[in-house]
Amino acid sequence: MTFSLTQGGLYAITDSRCLSGTSLEQEVEDALQGGCTLIQYRDKSSDHAKRSQQAQALLKLCHSVGACLLINDDWRLAADIGAHGVHLGQQDEQLEIARRELGNQAIIGITCHDQLSLAVEAQQQGADYVAFGAFYPSSSKPNARPAPLSLLNKAQQSLQLPVVAIGGITLQRAPELWQQGADWLAVINDIFARQNIAEHCRSYLACRQPLRDQR
Numbered sequence: 728m729t730f731s732l733t734q735g736g737l738y739a740i741t742d743s744r745c746l747s748g749t750s751l752e753q754e755v756e757d758a759l760q761g762g763c764t765l766i767q768y769r770d771k772s773s774d775h776a777k778r779s780q781q782a783q784a785l786l787k788l789c790h791s792v793g794a795c796l797l798i799n800d801d802w803r804l805a806a807d808i809g810a811h812g813v814h815l816g817q818q819d820e821q822l823e824i825a826r827r828e829l830g831n832q833a834i835i836g837i838t839c840h841d842q843l844s845l846a847v848e849a850q851q852q853g854a855d856y857v858a859f860g861a862f863y864p865s866s867s868k869p870n871a872r873p874a875p876l877s878l879l880n881k882a883q884q885s886l887q888l889p890v891v892a893i894g895g896i897t898l899q900r901a902p903e904l905w906q907q908g909a910d911w912l913a914v915i916n917d918i919f920a921r922q923n924i925a926e927h928c929r930s931y932l933a934c935r936q937p938l939r940d941q942r
């Protein structure tokens with residue numbers, strides 16, 4: 728597999744708990760087997776040793792299939808372990824600092840909530856993708872600000888970057904998000920809280936295929 732950010736697809740974000748009852752590594756291995764090409768390691772705990780060890784294990788898995796591992800919030804951890812990049816929120820450290828420290832090859836994604844203007848700014852500052860949401864209520868981040876579906880289409884029209892949708896995404900909701908113009912669907916619960924992770928991921932990607940064939 729050759730990873731391509733512009734190709735879009737399914738973006739699996741880990742939870743700090745193991746949701747499926749197996750192990751974090753097994754969960755990610757299953758998601759990769761199901762066709763996820765972009766993984767985000769997201770653990771808000773302050774235990775650096777654990778985070779570093781887990782992120783390195785996930786990076787090894789991603790390397791083995793040519794997928795991409797981003798680290799949430801923490802560009803230092805990304806730099807330490809040689810991850811592919813980082814996802815930064817509006818409250819996190821600045822894009823310019825992360826870019827300077829990680830270099831031009833790194834992938835840097837930016838949270839833009841429900842605001843196109845934040846995405847335009849992120850694009851000007853050299854982001855590689857922008858993420859909007861939450862499109863639906865999310866049990867993983869209950870206080871996430873809601874974003875309207877119509878934003879995806881507007882973002883596609885006005886940006887030259889891949890657009891990521893996040894927040895409460897399920898397989899049933901996936902078709903409308905792909906249709907509205909999301910390039911990537913970023914999902915925690917509806918991937919990792921499943922017993923059949925690989926199969927479920929394949930179903931997400933299968934419902935995108937007819938749209939891709941049309942374009």
Ligand SMILES: Cc1ncc(COP(=O)(O)OP(=O)(O)O)c(N)n1
Pocket residue numbers: 740767769799800814815816817818819836838858859868891893913
């Ligand atoms: C792909 C993607 N989009 C949005 C977020 C949220 O980032 P942020 O607003 O910094 O919130 P936390 O994830 O840090 O709680 C994300 N992580 N990934």
Ligand SMILES: Cc1ncsc1CCOP(=O)(O)O
Pocket residue numbers: 860861864865866867868871893894895896913914915916917
């Ligand atoms: C990190 C984040 N940012 C906005 S919603 C969200 C959580 C997404 O998780 P889920 O797919 O379980 O709703």
Ligand SMILES: [Mg+2]
Pocket residue numbers: 799800814815816819
């Ligand atoms: Mg953050």
